[in-house]
Amino acid sequence: MASKKNNRKQHILEAAAQLFREKGYSATSMxxxxxxxxLKASSLYNHISGKEEILRDICFNNAKRFLEALRQVESGTSNPAGKVRALIRLHIQVATEDITSIMALNDEWRHLSEPHLSEFIAMRKEYELRFKAIIEQGIREGSFKAYDANIALYTIFSAMRWIYDWYRPGRSISIEQLEEEVAGLLLTGLNNNYSFEIS
Amino acid sequence: MASKKNNRKQHILEAAAQLFREKGYSATSMxxxxxxxxLKASSLYNHISGKEEILRDICFNNAKRFLEALRQVESGTSNPAGKVRALIRLHIQVATEDITSIMALNDEWRHLSEPHLSEFIAMRKEYELRFKAIIEQGIREGSFKAYDANIALYTIFSAMRWIYDWYRPGRSISIEQLEEEVAGLLLTGLNNNYSFEIS
Known part of the structure; x- marks a missing residue:
């Protein structure tokens, strides 16, 4: 019974995420x-108190999921390149499999009210700092080029955003190919030769 | 006199872009x-007929600017890597120097009405296809890895989006460093070794 209720709630969150994506959070009504x-609107209120609760659930479920996955990557034995690759794969998997994640990763979380907004921003910031620490470790150890770690971090994060706009199951490209190529592009570069001529 | 009027108009477009960024297009009033x-609202209407005209001016000014720059890059003698690098530099320069470009490159253009929306989408699509043709040329010639050209294209476009949210003149990072590092990251990869171990 509890599980059936959870399924119904998850279904509501996914439908809400889909609507927020199409119409924006502000323009979507209960x-x-x-x-x-x-459902009748009156029945919907048995499951959920309102739009703000939906947004909050979606944002915090996803923030916790990303922080938990990060913790696992951090405690693994991979080198920094392997860790960055694992995190890129995670972002792509989540982006392609769970539409609710778009809220946490893109912009709609800005509609959260306080104190939830500050709490969510703190979780995001924590995720960024710990991801950045992995990049900094790679730079320190010499396996990554001496880029500014912020530039590398935000370029990597941002590079995965388009997947929400573009990827649909059934496209000619599989999730595995997407993971392989985006990670490859970001980690080893577009160019076949490590040094190349710009003529 | 004409030039003074143009300056005033440009000033209005820039202020509008700033407001649209902060509040969103829908929530910004004349x-x-x-x-x-x-200015008094009544004086503002001497310069501009309304919000839609502002959005239209901003979007099409930027679309024309990008297509013209692309044409110059295409007709140059650089190899595909040099052309992609030149276009990445262009995006970063425009993003850091002209706040109005955010409307054309990110999402607010979706508020255009027809037939302008379709016309703008066609210009965007043309830009994407011609940029993709450069990537495809590099893949064909063997200087780029055999990635899916769409994945490479959208990863590159998307990777530059964060600069709007993040870059402010006076940050410790110069535009030149930003260009160098983002282009380097996307073109030759994060990793110091072309092949690397994932342990």
Missing amino acids: RDLAKAVD | RDLAKAVD
């Missing part, structure tokens, strides 16, 4: 959402 | 804009 999950 | 440029 009435739109009730229609999307085939 | 009253907000008049206040930002220190």
Whole structure:
């Protein structure tokens, strides 16, 4: 019974994420959402107190998921390149498999109210700093070039955003190919030769 | 006199882009804009017919600028890597020097009305296809790895988006360093060794 309730709730969160993506958070009403999950608005309120609760659930579920995955990567034995690659794979997997993650990774979390907004920003910041520490370790050890770690971090994060706009299951490209090529592009570069001529 | 009028118009477009970035296009009123440029709302209408005209001017000015720069790069003698690098530099320069470009490159252009929306989407699509043709040429010639050209294209485009959120003149990082490192990261990869171990 509890599990059935959880499934229903997850279904509501996914439908909400889909609507927020199409119309934006502000323009989506509880009435739109009730229609999307085939419930009367009054029944929907049995599951969820309102839009803000949905946004909060989605954002914090995803923030916890990313921090937990990061903790596992950090405690593994990979070198920094292997860790960065594992995190790129994680982002792509989540982006392609769970539409609710778009809220946490892109911009809609800005609609959270306080104190949730500050709490969420702190979790995001923690994730960024710990990801950056892995890049800094690679730079220190000489396996990464001496880039500015912020530039490397934000370029990597940002490079994965388009996947939300673009990837749909059934595209000719598999998730595995996407992971392999985006990670390859970011980690070893577009160019076949390590040094290349710009003529 | 014409030039003074153009300067005033450019000033209005820049102030509008700043407001759209902070509040979003939908939430920005002509009253907000008049206040930002220190004009009475009635005087503002002497310069501009309304929000939609501003959005249109900004989007098409930028689309033309990018297509013209692309044309110059295409007709140059650089190899594909040099051309991609030149385009990455162009994106970063525009992103750091002209705040109005954010509208054309990110999402606010979606607020354009027809037929302008379709016209703008066609210009964007043309830019993407011609940029992709350069990547495909590099793949064909063997100077780029045999990635899917769409994955490479969108990863590169997307990787530059964060610069709008993050870069401010006066940051410890210069535009030159930003260009050098983002282009380096995307073109030759994060890793110091072309092949690397993932342990």
